Amino acid sequence: xxxxxxxxxxLTVWEGGTTVLTCSYEDSTFNYFPWYQQFxxxxxxLLISILSVSDKKEDGRFTTFFNKREKKLSLxxxxxxxxxxxxxxxxxxxxxxxNFYFGKGTSLTVIP
Amino acid sequence: GGIITQTPKFLxxxxxxxxxxxxxxxxxxxxxxxxxxxxxxxxxxIYYSITENDLQKGDLSEGYDASREKKSSxxxxxxxxxxxxxxxxxxxxxxxxxxxxxxxxGTRLTVV
Numbered sequence: 369x370x371x372x373x374x375x376x377x378x379l380t381v382w383e384g385g386t387t388v389l390t391c392s393y394e395d396s397t398f399n400y401f402p403w404y405q406q407f408x409x410x411x412x413x414l415l416i417s418i419l420s421v422s423d424k425k426e427d428g429r430f431t432t433f434f435n436k437r438e439k440k441l442s443l444x445x446x447x448x449x450x451x452x453x454x455x456x457x458x459x460x461x462x463x464x465x466x467n468f469y470f471g472k473g474t475s476l477t478v479i480p
Numbered sequence: 481g482g483i484i485t486q487t488p489k490f491l492x493x494x495x496x497x498x499x500x501x502x503x504x505x506x507x508x509x510x511x512x513x514x515x516x517x518x519x520x521x522x523x524x525x526i527y528y529s530i531t532e533n534d535l536q537k538g539d540l541s542e543g544y545d546a547s548r549e550k551k552s553s554x555x556x557x558x559x560x561x562x563x564x565x566x567x568x569x570x571x572x573x574x575x576x577x578x579x580x581x582x583x584x585x586g587t588r589l590t591v592v
Binding site for chain 1 (some may be wrong): 484511513515520522523524525528530536538557569572574580581583584585586
């Protein structure tokens with residue numbers, strides 16, 4: 369059973385456009401939701417994260433939104449750049465637990 | 481800062497062979513993880529360890545053994561390599577219960 373569902377699987381946007389990635393989850397005990405960015409040949413790196421007590425967190429061009437009632441979160445990238453081309457993973461974890469559950473990832477391509 | 485070093489970067493083995501992947505971290509983190517990354521399937525937890533000599537099974541532990549003889553190192557053994565488990569194996573570490581997970585660059589396993 370997939371604990372965290374992510375869409376779309378792949379996405380292509382033009383430079384300067386807005387990218388929107390979404391995730392949903394089942395387990396209501398999840399309360400920490402990081403987004404990871406992975407470039408080819410590299411390990412995933414934390415991009416931005418949000419706790420379930422918040423509904424929005426912003427870091428430069430990257431914003432994550434959280435909807436506890438609908439068990440959904442999203443990542444918005446404004447003014448998308450070719451350097452943003454990577455695979456993005458959402459993840460979820462419950463307090464006190466060690467395991468993170470990852471979505472299947474979204475492969476983003478930003479065309480100049 | 482610190483770094484997670486995984487060796488080897490590429491590993492080619494024969495079907496049925498026993499293979500060992502190694503991971504070293506100099507963050508002085510307590511918790512270490514092994515994740516398997518298959519294309520289109522996200523990251524799935526194989527084993528994790530919360531301290532030296534501790535081992536905890538993840539969702540994908542069958543067919544694998546792990547060893548944490550030192551705080552800084554965590555090794556993963558594929559007990560009998562199968563062609564359907566060609567994937568990238570990612571090592572990660574974390575300090576405390578509510579902190580960022582750092583990943584290594586991965587070991588790409590090919591079974592022939």
